[in-house]
Amino acid sequence: MADGPATEPYGREGLPLDEARALILKQLQPLAATESLALSHALGRTTAAAVIAPAAVPGFRASIMDGYAIAGSDPPPVGCSWRLVGASAAGAPYGPVLRTGEAVRILTGAVVPEGSDRVLPQELVAVDGDRLDLLKPGGPNPWIRQPTEEAAAGQELVPAGQRLGVADLGRLASCGVQQLQVTRRPRIGLLISGDELLPPGLARGPGQIWESNSVLLSALLQRLGYAVADQRVVVDQPEPLRLAFQELAAGCDVVVSTGGVSAGDSDWIRPLVAELGQVSFWKLFLKPGRPFAWGQVAGVPFFGLPGNPVAVAITALQLLWPALQRLEGAEVQRLPRLKVRLEAALRRGAGRPELARARLVVAADGGLWARVEGSQASSRIGSLQGADLLLEIPAELGALEAGTELWAQLLRLPVL
Template sequence: MTDINKPSDCCMDATDSSISASDALRMIAAKLRPVDGIEAAPLRNALGRILARPIASPINVPAYRNSAMDGYALYGKDIPLDGQRRLRVVGSAFAGQPYRGELNRGECIRIMTGAKVPETADTVIMQEWVERDGDEALIDARGKPGANVRQAGEDIQAGAVILQPGDEIGPAQLGLLASLGIPEVAVYRRLRVAFFSSGDEIRSIGQPLEEGQIYDSNRYTLFGMLSELGADVIDMGVIADEAAAIQAAMTQAAREADLVLTSGGISVGEADFIAEAIPQLGEVHFAKVAIKPGRPLTFAHIGNAGFFGLPGNPVAVMITFLQFVRPAIQRLQGKREQLAPTLRVKAGSPLRKLPGRTEFQRGILSLDEQGELVVRSSGRQGSGVLSSMSDGNCLIRLSDETGNIQPGDLVEVQPFDLLRH
């Protein structure tokens, strides 16, 4: 069994301290626990929240026996073995307007979908199989006793657990809870995530650019990805490349948030003050992962707050976030663990790859002329080429041992839409 606190031999050489992507994910899972704090959320405010307690149904669904279609409700024993039989139509039932009389043998009622089936009836025959003659209905042997009647509790029985802790409340869950008359649910409090960028070359939008300076795209990318995950974001802006300023910002972020994210400043350059500050402020779990792009990725703890030091290049920020920060956030939120969905599809273009580490290339997933899914490269794959993420709609995951890919080879694909939540 692999020791998650030590890099795997298969992903290292004598000079490389990188751990494998799978070991990194295992370590993240081992070091993080869901946040403390449970609150009651009114149903309309519960979308996207994570359940903290199980929910049991207070009622049967359906609450009463009802018709599965428009037709006629009757005794199953009145269905003839052959030929036709006349039944007297004594009334009708609509959804919300049940038949109030007593139904006897030789009688039937006109009934609509969802309407309550009379206590003494056990069968509904669809209207297309019934011939109406005044106040009589002619039925034949096509009907089957017990057909087209939904029993009380057939869908959900009272007391049955319908949602578990860790379930995310989506539109379907909102509708389900509303159908049971549940007005509020117990959810984990929102995860607080603080983030900032570092670098003397970074400028915020609205500031003029001088020679050698660039606008900060990473904070906007992180804001978007964090918001999609339902986090309570704390944007601390751009911090100057000064050791004291970096340490102060990291200390403040760890005090205010459950998770701290930075971009840039985690390599081994003279101005990489974040890399210097982390061991002084907390405990480093790993500092390099054998992936491309995104190898200089740090996971640590500063006090009780988790910490991820992301690379500075925009594409590497997005990829390391999707592969490592996203599952970390879901674990902290208390969300039930789910593997990122992947597809196995044919490559529609050649892909260059050297064996030795996991690589995430940006791709465009589409249908070919035969209606089959294929994926092709979205263009230049440099870690600073943010347009490759904007133009693409998926990541092509190429494992450690994989080499060059030829058209027609099967590759593993992660669609962006399936990575957002």
């Protein structure tokens, strides 16, 4: 497909971020492949089907605390007595049915005997030989965990399309699940282009820079739960770039490039993608991240990220990450948002919406503040170090005063 009118269907400024995300997600379908994984290897993976409880859990009435299981169900008055006839411990239940006037010593998690619907906490009673006396009111709580408290047999524990967290795995283990079906993660092919790029550790020549986008993007994807399957660093020449695109598209589910998507003399990425597939749009109405392209190479989804490293990280979070979730068959999750106030004035020019990097500061009164430190240049990776927030600054706002309230995206992953 020739690189014609489709390259700028949204005006000179480019496509707004929310529209770009919606367009990309609309054009993607989940990959069909699934695999079976042991529970111990499933953290962060996405369920291919609902996970069903094979049996009730705990499956029996269990004592919530150490105490004494007594016959009957009504709260007894102070002064009542019972005869101790045995004990019930975890894994060693008391077998006979309790009869009127009988009680057994019971430990936390142990089976409550038949004939008993109440456990008395041990601090409420006195024991003298085989005699049990109630010294204090027991209250209405029977202190018994029901057989289906965690799950009933056949109950859905985790729906299809859910990314498995720590709590999910713990619950599945407690319900006897050891193996489950998950979706296959998309294979990502990464193409880094640039004549000036040099591997870190080598001596730089005139005009050369150490290549960092591959490390930055691979590490970011790894933090989000994805791995780069194939990676190439290629000079800005059409033939080696064309070959790299063809090889990556043949072996991967997604092709991602950095750099070379503008309209300069050595920006070959966009015309090559148009030749090998299609460019659906390029340019984002966003700072940083304007030079961004979306389309397909040989039928494989293509993301042309900017060349500057900060813009690489931000556009990957905003557009590539949601797309990978969609391909994996997961519910698309975005970074959580919260309201914060600027700790100090921020100089900027109006014209484009901006995602500025900031630290989250929690004041003594619990107020949330954003601290912007140093240059916000898209080439300065230092602006990402220690960043907790991406401040959402609307296009129409210029210089911002201290105390200005803004929405911010939280750059912290959940624990459970």
